[in-house]
Amino acid sequence: MSGAVALAAGFPDGVHDAQQAFRAVLDALARPGQIRVIGPALPGVALGGAMARLLLSLCDDDTPVWWQCDGAGLPHWLRFHVGASVADAPGAASFAVITDLGQGLTLADFAAGTAAAPEFSTTLLIELPSLTDGPMLAWHGPGIQGVQGVGLQGLPADFWTQWQANHAAFPQGVDIIFTCGERALGLPRTTRVRRLEGV
């Protein structure tokens, strides 16, 4: 049996909780930049509510997960509940869990899929301190009528330069779901981002 941290429970109501989270994240990726409430934190799990619920809903034994910080028995927790294995390298992961942006972030490290199979890319789940209090940027693209203003806080300085390259590589590239506590918003590879303030 596993080590020091007691294994926490998963969804209280497996089927319905997973369906609600899945529906909400589907909506978040269809309407980039619009915040969706995923659900409250799960007792004993050292992750935000949205992050924990998305992992339980999206991962299974076919989706290796790369953990930026693999403390608190979280990989074991996810493996126990959904069977997801741990990816050794970011490029081998279907999902990546990023909870500390202070360590830096290189989007090119993750799988971008191939031209023939762009769906074999990594989906990044990134926990941010706030989804609304950062510098306001203008998002355009499919799923956005006109312009969507989004103020993500805590991203590295070079993040949006990297995002431009990721967007330009379409149909390849990574998709991102930003989470903060109970809430999440989607940034699919189709979204163009322009700065409104600063340069």
Add this chain to the structure above:
Amino acid sequence: MLPVFDLTDLNTHMTHHNTTSDYPTRPAWLAVLARATLAELEGMAPATDPLLELKAVRPPEIGMVMLRGRVGGTGNPFNLGEASVVRCALRLGDGPLGVSYALGRDKRRAELAALLDALLQDPQHHDRLQRQVIAPLAIAQANARARKQVAVAPSKVEFFTFVRGEA
């Protein structure tokens, strides 16, 4: 595969106090619990301390497993078919994690087996439960298996061929 139980040894366990290491190990007691019926488990499940909260880490859930077989027991593996399995994992207070898997769809049975596994890992209850639950169940299961083997033995057919060729 059935764990091998020496019935005379089990009988001595029931009358004399033995050291912990003589009892069946966890894989063996899990196998015994997996084969126990609901009625047996209901009858033997001890009353738990009401102060300890029973937390379902994985509430009882029903799934399928693929059963595999080998032709003649030694040939190439093949998929025999699927079977329903119910499994459960729970924790009493901050104690050890009890798990169970059992054939069938009886959630209560999986819950009771997981509860007993959790208690068996607790040194405070281990010896008593080994004597009062695991030993009688193991004897009953071994006897049932022996009875079945005796009943089936007369229908055994011996196949043989005459030695041919250069042998």
